Amino acid sequence: MSSTQSNHTHTFQPSEFSPIRWTNHTLELLDQRILPLASEWLTFTDAVSVAAAIREMIVRGAPAIGITAAYGVVLSALQHRSSLEQGDHQAILADIQTLADSRPTAINLFWALDKMKAALAKNSIETLAQQAIQIHQQDIMFCHQIGEHGASLLPVQSRVYTHCNAGALATGGHGTALGVIRTAFKQNKIEHVYAGETRPWLQGARLTSWELTQENIPTTLVTEGAAGHTMKTNEVDWVIVGADRITADGSAANKIGTYNLAILAKYHGCKVMVAAPSSTFDLSIQSGADIPIEQRPPEEVTRYKEHQIAPSEVVATNPSFDVTPAELIDAIVTERGVILAPNKEKLKAHFEA
Numbered sequence: 001m002s003s004t005q006s007n008h009t010h011t012f013q014p015s016e017f018s019p020i021r022w023t024n025h026t027l028e029l030l031d032q033r034i035l036p037l038a039s040e041w042l043t044f045t046d047a048v049s050v051a052a053a054i055r056e057m058i059v060r061g062a063p064a065i066g067i068t069a070a071y072g073v074v075l076s077a078l079q080h081r082s083s084l085e086q087g088d089h090q091a092i093l094a095d096i097q098t099l100a101d102s103r104p105t106a107i108n109l110f111w112a113l114d115k116m117k118a119a120l121a122k123n124s125i126e127t128l129a130q131q132a133i134q135i136h137q138q139d140i141m142f143c144h145q146i147g148e149h150g151a152s153l154l155p156v157q158s159r160v161y162t163h164c165n166a167g168a169l170a171t172g173g174h175g176t177a178l179g180v181i182r183t184a185f186k187q188n189k190i191e192h193v194y195a196g197e198t199r200p201w202l203q204g205a206r207l208t209s210w211e212l213t214q215e216n217i218p219t220t221l222v223t224e225g226a227a228g229h230t231m232k233t234n235e236v237d238w239v240i241v242g243a244d245r246i247t248a249d250g251s252a253a254n255k256i257g258t259y260n261l262a263i264l265a266k267y268h269g270c271k272v273m274v275a276a277p278s279s280t281f282d283l284s285i286q287s288g289a290d291i292p293i294e295q296r297p298p299e300e301v302t303r304y305k306e307h308q309i310a311p312s313e314v315v316a317t318n319p320s321f322d323v324t325p326a327e328l329i330d331a332i333v334t335e336r337g338v339i340l341a342p343n344k345e346k347l348k349a350h351f352e353a
Ligand SMILES: CSC[C@@H](O)[C@@H](O)C(=O)COP(=O)(O)O
Pocket: 060, 061, 062, 063, 106, 163, 164, 165, 166, 167, 170, 171, 175, 176, 177, 203, 241, 242, 243, 244, 254, 255, 256, 320
């Protein structure tokens, strides 16, 4: 594991790139709305602003949202220190609710908040900060393990297609799907990466292609509609994506468009890998149909930033995620290892082992 921790809980700066920094009891987030054209760190000192940052996509990606919310709880505790020390959690619990209401689909958010709620019992800022740092640090370590397990499935000269951004920017660092690609690239197994642009936020165009080109990984940016053509003409071996929530039956919610890719992959004989840490699994939900799908504002579709691009009177829908059923997934990769041809029994066994 490659992250380091200072000997107190005021500051945690991982030794590798992370979009999240905890500095002198202050949260810093790299503003992902303006990357790659500008690189600006924003500072947060209260939980309500952190919830707004999650909602407004300053930080995004399932594990990164969870880590950020955990630090948000520490900020709340710092703001309500005297109540905390007297065992009064009311104000902090209200902030936890505000953080939980920021986005509905990524289970990592609720997983992290549950951990922070449990840590509240000690009535100590240091315990809460320690817990948030541990969530951050563990995510980086898990991404590296996912990278190793996922890379073991790839043949040499792999041509892979990825969607949205499941990179360092979406996690504590290193990434899940991009963690697999990064690790496989170091092992000389990656010939080429196709990055889908990912409407409407363009995480693929703005973030994934930025991460990959920075490391000189051969990358081609692909429009959403060119995915089938790309698979047909470029011999894509694997579609590799992250996830926001995986249910007990192996269904995976991920960025809208992932389901389309999985169907295209089946037709074209490409394999599909979903890479995610255990914090992305919601084994309390039996079927993908029960995953809450975030509906984002229609203006994100009818406009591009401040520019109107569709008639203002047109009705637009903006589901942010879709669900890929297990039968379209060849492998789910976690920090624990690989689940080939996932189903309910295999998932159960994977987590009970
Ligand atoms: C490792 S991140 C996996 C997913 O969170 C990612 O693919 C994704 O769908 C992110 O969606 P976003 O809306 O940008 O938060």
